[in-house]
Structure formats: C-alpha cells, structure tokens
Amino acid sequence: MNDLALLLTPEGRALLDEVRDTDPARELAVATRLRREHPADLVSAALGQARLRQRAAAKFGSGDAGRMFFTPNGVEQSTRASVAAYRAQRMKALGVTSVADLCCGIGGDAIALARAGIRVLAVDRDPLTAAAARANAEALELDGLIEVREADVTEVSTQGYDAVFVDPARRGGRGRIFDPEAYSPPLSWAVETALGAPRAALKIAPGIPHEAVPAEAEAEWISDGGDVKEAVLWFGSGAPGTVRATLLPGPRTLPGRGLPDPEVRPVGRYLYEPDGAVIRAHLVAEVAEEVGGGLLDATIAYITADALRPTPYATAYEITDRLPFNVKRLKALLREREVGVLTVKKRGSAVEPEELRRKVKPQGPNSATVFLTRVAGAPTMLLGHPAR
Numbered sequence: 001m002n003d004l005a006l007l008l009t010p011e012g013r014a015l016l017d018e019v020r021d022t023d024p025a026r027e028l029a030v031a032t033r034l035r036r037e038h039p040a041d042l043v044s045a046a047l048g049q050a051r052l053r054q055r056a057a058a059k060f061g062s063g064d065a066g067r068m069f070f071t072p073n074g075v076e077q078s079t080r081a082s083v084a085a086y087r088a089q090r091m092k093a094l095g096v097t098s099v100a101d102l103c104c105g106i107g108g109d110a111i112a113l114a115r116a117g118i119r120v121l122a123v124d125r126d127p128l129t130a131a132a133a134r135a136n137a138e139a140l141e142l143d144g145l146i147e148v149r150e151a152d153v154t155e156v157s158t159q160g161y162d163a164v165f166v167d168p169a170r171r172g173g174r175g176r177i178f179d180p181e182a183y184s185p186p187l188s189w190a191v192e193t194a195l196g197a198p199r200a201a202l203k204i205a206p207g208i209p210h211e212a213v214p215a216e217a218e219a220e221w222i223s224d225g226g227d228v229k230e231a232v233l234w235f236g237s238g239a240p241g242t243v244r245a246t247l248l249p250g251p252r253t254l255p256g257r258g259l260p261d262p263e264v265r266p267v268g269r270y271l272y273e274p275d276g277a278v279i280r281a282h283l284v285a286e287v288a289e290e291v292g293g294g295l296l297d298a299t300i301a302y303i304t305a306d307a308l309r310p311t312p313y314a315t316a317y318e319i320t321d322r323l324p325f326n327v328k329r330l331k332a333l334l335r336e337r338e339v340g341v342l343t344v345k346k347r348g349s350a351v352e353p354e355e356l357r358r359k360v361k362p363q364g365p366n367s368a369t370v371f372l373t374r375v376a377g378a379p380t381m382l383l384g385h386p387a388r
Contacts, residue, residue: 002041003041003044003045003048003049004045004069004128004131004132004135006039006041006042006045007042007045007046007049007069008069008135011038011042012042012045012046015034015038015042015043015046016046016049016050018034018046019034019046019047019050020050020053020066021050022047022050024051027047027051030047031043031044031047034046049069049070052070052071052072052074052075053065053066053068053070055070055075056068056070056075056078059075059078059079059080059081059108060078060081060108061081064081064111064140067139067140068106068135068136068139068140069106069132069135069136069139070106070132071106071128071129071132073105073129074105074106074129074132077105077169078105078106078108079108079109079112079167079203079229079230080224080229081108081111081112082224082248082249083222083224083229083230083248084108084109084111084112084113085112085115085116086222086246086248086251087109087112087201087222087232088109088112088113088115088116088118089116090201090234091113091116091118091163091165091199091201092116092117092118094163094199094236094237095162096118096162096163096199097117097118097119097162098118098119098120098121098160098161098162098163099113099118099119099120099121099161099162099163099164099165100120100121100123100156100158100161100163100164100165100197101113101120101121101122101123101165101167102123102153102156102158102164102165102166102167102190102193103123103124103153103166103167103168103169103184103185104122104123104124104129104130104133104148104167105124105129105133105167106129106132106133106136107122107132107133107134107136107137107146107148109165109167109203110122110133110137110142110146110148111136111137111140111142111146113165114137114142114145114146115142117145118145119145120145120146120147121147121149121156121158121161122137122146122147122148122149123148123149123150123151123153123156124148124150124151124153125150125151125152125153126150127150130148130149130150131150133146133148134148153166153185154185154189158193158196158197161197162198162199163197163198163199163200163201163236164193164194164197164199164200164201165200165201165202165203166185166190166193166194166200166201166202166203167202167203168183168184168185168186168187168190168202168203168204169183169184180204180205180208180212183204187202187204187212190202191214191217191233194217194233194235195216195235197235197236198236199234199235199236199237200233200234200235200236201232201233201234201235202217202232202233202235203230203231203232204230204231204232204233205230205231206221206228206229206230206231206276206277206280207280208231210243210282213233214233215240215241216235216240216241217233217234217235217240217241218233218234218235218237218239218240218241218242218243218244219231219232219233219234219242219243219244219281220232220233220234220243220244220245220246220281221243221244221245221246221277221278221280221281222245222246222247222248222277223245223246223247223248223275223276223277224248224249225248225249226275226276227276228276228277228280231280242255242256243255243256243281243282243283244256244281244283245275245277245278245280245281245283245313246277247275247277247312247313250312252312252313254278254281254283254286254287254313255286256281256282256283256286257286259285259286259289260285261284261285261295261298262284262285262288262289262293262294262295262303263294263295264294264295264296264297264298264376265293265294265295265304266304267296267304267319267322267375267382268293268304268305268306268319269305269306269307269308269318269319270291270293270304270305270306270307270308270316270317270318270319270387271296271302271303271304271316271317271319271371271382271384272287272288272291272293272302272303272304272305272311272314272315272316272317273302273303273314273315273316273317273345274287274301274303274313274314275313275314275315278313278314279301283313284301284303286313287303287311287313287314288303290309290311290313291303291305291307291309291311291314291316292305292306292307292309293305296373296374296375296376296380297348297373297374297375297376297377299348299374300347300348300373300374301347302347302371302373304319308387315386316386316387317369317371317384317385317386317387318384318385318386318387318388319382319383319384320383320384320385321333321381321382321383321384322375322380322381322382322383323380323381323382323383324378324379324380324381325349325351325372325379325380325381326381327356327359327360330356330360330370330381330383331359331360331361333383334360334362334364334368335363335364337364337366337368338363338364338365338366339362339363339364339366339367339368340362340363340364340365340366340367341362341366341367341368342357342360342362342367342368342369342370343367343368343369343370344356344357344369344370344372345369345370345371345372346371346372346373347371347372347373348372348373348374349372349373349374349379351372356370356372367385368383368384368385369383369384369385369386370382370383371383371384
C-alpha cells in the first residue's frame with residue numbers, strides 16, 4: 001500500500017515516466033543514479049512498477065499497461081484485455097447496463113466492461129488490490145463508470161445490478177487450485193450468487209470437468225491466439241445446458257450440437273489439430289463433421305480426412321509419411337529430406353519433444369512437423385507440414 005501511495009504522488013508519477021523503458025540489465029545502475037535525487041523507497045517502488053508494466057504489456061497492450069498500476073499477483077492473474085473485451089461485449093449484447101464485478105483484482109475486467117458503456121461496482125477484499133483497481137480506473141479515465149469497493153464479496157449486496165461477474169481466486173500458496181470448491185470464494189457460492197441475479201458470468205479454470213457445470217449454465221471455453229485462456233459459465237444467456245467454443249481474435253464461436261463421437265478411420269492425406277477451446281468444450285465431433293473426417297484413435301483429439309476443408313476451428317496439416325514409432329527411422333528420413341527445423345507435436349505419447357529433437361539432430365534447410373500419437377491404438381509417427 002505504501003509503495004502505491006508513493007507512486008501516486010506527483011514525484012512518483014514523474015519518476016515512473018522517467019524509468020518507463022528501463023532495461024532490467026541496467027536497473028542497478030539506474031537505481032544508484034536516481035537515489036541521489038529521490039528517496040530510496042520511491043526509487044525501488046518505481047523500478048518495481050516499471051518491471052510489472054513491462055510484463056503486463058503482453059496482456060493489456062503497451063498503451064494501457066504504461067499507465068496502469070500493478071501488483072505481482074495482478075499481472076499474473078488478470079484477464080487478457082482481448083478476452084475481457086469479448087466478454088464485456090457479450091454482456092452488452094445481453095442487454096446488461098450495470099455489473100457487480102466480484103473479486104475484481106486490479107480491475108482488468110471492470111475496465112473492459114466500462115469501455116463497453118457498462119456501469120461497474122468492482123469489489124475486492126485485499127486493500128492493495130482494491131487501491132490498484134481504483135488507481136487504474138482513474139488512470140484510464142473510467143472512474144465515472146467504475147466504483148471500487150474494498151470489501152468481502154460474500155457480504156456485498158448485488159441488488160439493483162443487471163448482472164454479476166465473479167472471478168474467484170484459483171491460486172493458493174502452493175500454486176494453481178484445481179478443486180472448484182477450493183476457489184476463493186468457492187464455486188458453489190458463486191453459482192448460488194449467479195442464480196440470484198438476472199444474468200451472470202463466472203470465470204473458471206478451463207480444465208473444469210463437464211459434470212461440474214451446473215445444468216442452469218451455458219459453458220463457454222475461450223482461446224486467444226490458439227491458447228486456451230478460460231472457461232465461463234453464463235447464467236441468463238438463454239441457452240442453459242449448452243456448450244460453445246470461442247476463438248479470438250474474431251470472435252468465431254462454435255456451438256455444440258450434441259453430436260456422437262466421430263468414428264475411427266484410416267489415416268488420410270490431411271490431419272486436423274482442433275483448437276484447444278474446441279477440445280476442452282468436447283466439440284471435436286462438430287469439427288470432424290465440418291471437415292468430413294474421423295479420428296485417428298478413439299481417445300485422441302486428432303482428426304484425419306482425405307480432403308482439405310479449411311476451418312477456423314482446427315489447423316490442417318498435409319501428411320507425407322506414416323511410420324511406427326522408431327527414432328532411428330525418423331532420424332534417417334529427416335536426414336534424407338534435409339529437415340533442419342522440426343516441429344514436434346504429441347497426443348497420447350510419453351516422449352518429450354525436446355528429447356526427440358536431441359536424438360534425431362535435425363539439420364538442413366527444410367522444415368517439417370512430426371506428430372507423436374496413436375493410430376488405432378498403435379504408437380505412430382506422422383510426418384507432414386501445414387496445409388496450403
């Protein structure tokens with residue numbers, strides 16, 4: 001709290017501007033010089049905040065990150081701006097004009113909601129985190145739409161708000177928390193709160209078991225740039241009991257249609273690797289139907305087909321070779337093809353990609369992709385390249 005208070009003073013803000021682009025390798029020299037003119041604790045706070053802003057640029061963009069205030073946990077746990085913006089636009093499309101943002105963190109979601117024109121009550125029980133959220137609303141000139149309150153979310157009334165958004169803490173002293181009832185607050189409390197609101201969205205870990213999703217909720221898995229970022233349970237969206245996968249940028253949304261698992265079929269000319277959000281949402285069958293394909297193995301989320309049918313929900317590869325798992329044969333084939341850049345992908349294999357690269361020692365001007373997987377239960381290597 002003291003560090004943030006120092007940085008919010010005129011001297012602190014000026015110093016933050018001065019150290020904005022400090023190279024971490026030069027931090028000690030910069031600190032030594034600045035301490036001749038500024039208090040040591042202020043210099044340390046400014047350099048620490050500059051470091052956090054540099055890390056946060058990947059999530060928030062350099063423009064916003066350069067004006068915002070972060071805590072180490074805030075950088076780590078906050079929502080990527082593109083995902084928060086998508087979710088806020090979906091809230092707006094549902095007719096939401098006001099949201100109680102419970103467990104608001106440093107305010108990333110509140111910022112996205114306010115930019116969508118939605119009034120926000122942002123609540124967090126941690127004094128430093130709430131202070132950072134308040135400073136961020138002011139820094140981005142959104143304090144007219146965002147009210148920040150330091151309080152226990154379980155004691156805050158959400159009456160009068162169109163919707164509730166809950167982002168429970170999913171990290172503890174020992175790292176990630178996988179049991180939804182060990183979230184803070186527990187998922188059961190969040191669901192009860194959501195059911196008492198006109199509309200709600202609960203941000204949860206993408207690995208949540210489907211059987212843990214309440215029947216009243218629509219479940220959406222979201223990826224950004226191919227990386228699965230989160231799952232969201234929507235209440236009051238008009239689609240209870242359904243699932244969907246949304247890919248950013250876009251957005252492109254694949255709704256579930258309850259299709260049966262695809263049949264296993266022989267390896268075709270093309271292999272499709274579904275986006276992680278599609279896999280988490282259990283919508284591989286929908287993609288297989290779209291591309292006219294089947295599975296390589298009943299337990300592996302790789303689709304194979306004879307024709308190339310581009311889809312935003314999977315990356316297509318043209319397969320040139322199929323081999324039983326044999327490192328020596330793969331090494332010989334790569335040497336023959338003069339492959340020096342080898343991308344290793346795996347599903348259903350215990351072999352580590354770096355270990356395989358060390359053994360085959362790729363050399364040459366060409367590139368290739370090898371899939372370590374199972375075909376009808378047999379360990380197999382499929383060699384190919386991105387389809388064109």
